[in-house]
Amino acid sequence: MNLDELKPLWDSYKTQVNEQSEWSEEAISQIVKVRPAFVPWYQKAQRPFLHFCVSFLLISITSGC
Amino acid sequence: MGKTTLQEEFVKLMANHQKLVHSLCSLYFAQYEDRKDMFQEIVLQLWKAYPSFNHQSKVSTWIYRISLNTVFAKLRKEKLRPKNEPYSDDAYQISAAEHSLELTQATDELYQAIAQLGDVDKAIMMLYLEEHSYEEIAGILNLSRTNVSTRINRIKTKLEKLLKSQLP
Incomplete structure (x- = not known):
């Protein structure tokens, strides 16, 4: 069995499946729209961490360390 | 952008x-x-x-x-x-009852044969039919090239048997 024998069948299979399952651009766009923007976990901690570092620095300076 | x-x-x-x-x-x-x-x-x-x-x-x-x-x-x-x-x-009959894929006989035979393969073998066969190189298939599935090559030969033999057995 070689690729030449199965390839036309596979292409035909893909075409038939796609004809019955195809999504419009609008429908695909809806899937993407409902998903909230991806926020990496570290971004949530960035500001509190910055505040902590600034506070620590100020305390260090004012306490004479 | x-x-x-x-x-x-x-x-x-x-x-x-x-x-x-x-x-x-x-x-x-x-x-x-x-x-x-x-x-x-x-x-x-x-x-x-x-x-x-x-x-x-x-x-x-x-x-x-x-x-x-x-x-x-x-x-x-x-x-x-x-x-x-x-x-x-x-399972096939239930899916056939509602929204099953309507395939011609020849493509349905191929579908039935591939459906009997294991999960990874299905992926390998699909990528092979999409004319991806052995290296690409190995890269996509995190397998070695030798493993892919061996599996493809095994899958082709199995598919050949399955497709022959489905012929009238």
């Missing part, structure tokens, strides 16, 4: 390449609702990864890599069916 433009670009790309994802979903999920859910999940995963896609690999290779990872993760997580077990006649 603005978010809207990126989104429009992605939607166009998906619209043009959705055939790959649909054929993949149909091989792994017999039920219409499962195929639909999987398609949505794959589109989301692709959208999530799209900003970091550098276009160095082929678009189809990138789509297959993410799609297959998503499918395997879903199969592992939900254990929809026992691994490497073909769909039972009952």
Whole structure:
């Protein structure tokens, strides 16, 4: 069995499946729209961490360390 | 590039390449609702990864890599069916009753034969039929080239037997 024998069948299979399952651009766009923007976990901690570092620095300076 | 433009670009790309994802979903999920859910999940995963896609690999290779990872993760997580077990006649009849794929006899024979392969073998056969090189298949599935080569020979022998047995 070689690729030449199965390839036309596979292409035909893909075409038939796609004809019955195809999504419009609008429908695909809806899937993407409902998903909230991806926020990496570290971004949530960035500001509190910055505040902590600034506070620590100020305390260090004012306490004479 | 603005978010809207990126989104429009992605939607166009998906619209043009959705055939790959649909054929993949149909091989792994017999039920219409499962195929639909999987398609949505794959589109989301692709959208999530799209900003970091550098276009160095082929678009189809990138789509297959993410799609297959998503499918395997879903199969592992939900254990929809026992691994490497073909769909039972009952499952096929239920899916046939509602929204089953209407395929011509020849393509249905190929579908039935591939459906009897294990999860990884299905992916290998699909990528092989999509004319990906052994190196690409190995890269997508995190297998060695030798493993892919050996498996393809084994799968071809198995498919040949299955397709012969399905002939009248």
